[in-house]
Amino acid sequence: MAATILQGKEVAQSIRTELATEVADLKKQGIIPGLTVVLVGDDPASHSYVRGKSKGCEEVGIRSELILKDASTTEEELLSIIQGLNENPNVNGILVQLPLPAHISESAVIEAIHPEKDVDGFHPISVGNMVLGNETMLPCTPHGIIELIKRTGTEIAGKHAVVIGRSNIVGKPVSLLLQQENATVTMCHSRTQNLEEHTRRADILVVATGKAHMIGKEHVKPGAVVIDVGVNRIETGKLVGDVKFDEVQEVASFLTPVPGGVGPMTITMLLKNTVSAAKKQAKR
Ligand SMILES: Nc1nc(=O)c2c([nH]1)NC[C@@H]1CN(c3ccc(C(=O)N[C@@H](CCC(=O)O)C(=O)O)cc3)C=[N+]21
Numbered sequence: 001m002a003a004t005i006l007q008g009k010e011v012a013q014s015i016r017t018e019l020a021t022e023v024a025d026l027k028k029q030g031i032i033p034g035l036t037v038v039l040v041g042d043d044p045a046s047h048s049y050v051r052g053k054s055k056g057c058e059e060v061g062i063r064s065e066l067i068l069k070d071a072s073t074t075e076e077e078l079l080s081i082i083q084g085l086n087e088n089p090n091v092n093g094i095l096v097q098l099p100l101p102a103h104i105s106e107s108a109v110i111e112a113i114h115p116e117k118d119v120d121g122f123h124p125i126s127v128g129n130m131v132l133g134n135e136t137m138l139p140c141t142p143h144g145i146i147e148l149i150k151r152t153g154t155e156i157a158g159k160h161a162v163v164i165g166r167s168n169i170v171g172k173p174v175s176l177l178l179q180q181e182n183a184t185v186t187m188c189h190s191r192t193q194n195l196e197e198h199t200r201r202a203d204i205l206v207v208a209t210g211k212a213h214m215i216g217k218e219h220v221k222p223g224a225v226v227i228d229v230g231v232n233r234i235e236t237g238k239l240v241g242d243v244k245f246d247e248v249q250e251v252a253s254f255l256t257p258v259p260g261g262v263g264p265m266t267i268t269m270l271l272k273n274t275v276s277a278a279k280k281q282a283k284r
């Protein structure tokens with residue numbers, strides 16, 4: 001039986017419609033959520049993602065601002081920009097697009113963002129609160145993945161979830177959130193031996209390897225929910241996932257496409273975090 005395609009784009013659209021209503025209500029109370037994105041350098045992929053973020057803001061009524069700096073910007077300059085944004089009451093969320101040029105320390109930059117404006121959920125305080133299960137800004141891709149899985153009607157509790165990849169932005173946090181949803185979680189990575197043995201036991205398989213078409217049907221248990229977090233631009237210019245879509249579709253019960261799966265959910269969770277940051281900051 002062929003998998004149902006999990007259209008992240010559609011789920012994202014319905015959440016954005018809800019958010020637009022919420023933003024319209026906030027505006028009646030004089031609260032205008034604002035997001036500032038800082039982009040350093042001229043990586044074309046980064047520019048493309050940032051366009052998606054501005055478009056998303058526009059759709060839901062968030063005021064968005066883009067600060068473009070050239071690749072020679074110093075760490076000091078960037079830190080002072082962030083300081084200004086931290087102090088600006090019109091800015092509720094700050095996102096510094098990653099990766100940054102090699103001469104700038106990503107951790108120094110992330111740590112400079114005020115945790116209440118950390119809409120990426122990357123600040124150590126946000127990460128720490130997530131680990132502790134405290135209410136906090138959740139990282140966008142992992143949060144979007146959990147929302148997508150829930151929309152399938154799949155009960156996460158008690159299921160065996162396998163995550164491939166252990167990055168700070170996807171693998172580590174999504175495995176933690178799955179565990180908080182009461183899944184039994186196995187984390188696999190580039191050094192895992194006998195990968196297939198692990199992945200074939202997954203009821204829920206989250207693939208975030210960053211390697212195009214690495215996962216085939218031999219890795220997948222029939223009926224599994226498969227979430228493809230890959231965004232790989234191949235030579236033809238086409239965007240592909242980490243999963244061989246056509247063959248995994250034959251065995252999975254649900255499968256996310258690339259594009260149109262996790263990506264639009266990531267941006268939507270960013271919008272959601274910006275709205276909740278605005279609400280929280282308005283109370284002070
Ligand atoms: N501080 C920071 N926060 C991020 O959240 C962040 C980042 N840096 N750096 C880069 C990655 C990547 N990322 C994506 C977001 C949306 C899509 C997305 O919407 N993709 C569309 C297709 C877009 C296209 O066609 O190029 C889709 O999957 O349908 C992809 C990738 C956020 N990132």
Ligand SMILES: [Mg+2]
Pocket residue numbers: 164165166167171189190208209
């Ligand atoms: Mg990894």
